[in-house]
Amino acid sequence: MRISEAARHCGLSIDTIRFYERCGLLPPIERGPDGQRRYSALDVDWLTLLASLRDTGMPMKTMRHFAGLYRYGDQTIPERRKVLLEHAAHLERQRDALDRCAQILKHKLQRYDDITEDTQ
Amino acid sequence: MRISEAARHCGLSIDTIRFYERCGLLPPIERGPDGQRRYSALDVDWLTLLASLRDTGMPMKTMRHFAGLYRYGDQTIPERRKVLLEHAAHLERQRDALDRCAQILKHKLQRYDDITEDTQ
């Protein structure tokens, strides 16, 4: 599959996919006879995982580390597990931030309602 | 209160607070006789709101717009409400992204467990 289709599937932009490749976040991507990139289903799975990690705030440095671990096979699974567990903890903190923000918005909106009612 | 205390209260860094001031996200901040910034309780409330909005991904452009609306009094409440409602919708989308990522991590971690058990 070509880059535009891969982008549609994983949710990253075409530019971001090429950028991630330059940064060493992707395995070597095959090229067709025309010199253009061809993405396998596995490549797209990996891109989708990366998209999910970056959407939830994993820094590229961590992603690069995580991507690097794959190159050394199953022996790096404990370390990979550690990275993902830490990110899972990060997800919880983000969820708290979301909840706090939702609370604040609720109060603000309530206050706007009160003010607008007063002036009617 | 001085900038370091304000930073502790709102959760933004000192640099970020000064940066937000330069960008016009803050009302005029009073200065003490020593020329240093003094933050009122209201200032800190506003900083805390900004911190919560940026932690949940509101772009500075939107924050600047939102901050600008305050300068024109209650007549801008409908627009301010619109901004906050849109951000509330954004929070939901973020929550979905968090959930999806948590699911993916769960599967990945499960797979690591399976592989590690196999090799024992």
Next chain:
DNA sequence: TGTTGACCTAGAGTTACTCCAGCTTGGTAG
């Protein structure tokens, strides 16, 4: 045959901080 669309590379631009150099001020220890 020519033009359209998808792809390519290298590099510049943008956003939102973050850090740094070099300065002033206020309080305290000798």
Next chain:
DNA sequence: CTACCAAGCTGGAGTAACTCTAGGTCAACA
């Protein structure tokens, strides 16, 4: 009184993670 330290100040450089642009190739279709 002086020396020093912490906290603050400004202006500007540096960084992360994209995002966009210019200029070019190639395949396919009118």
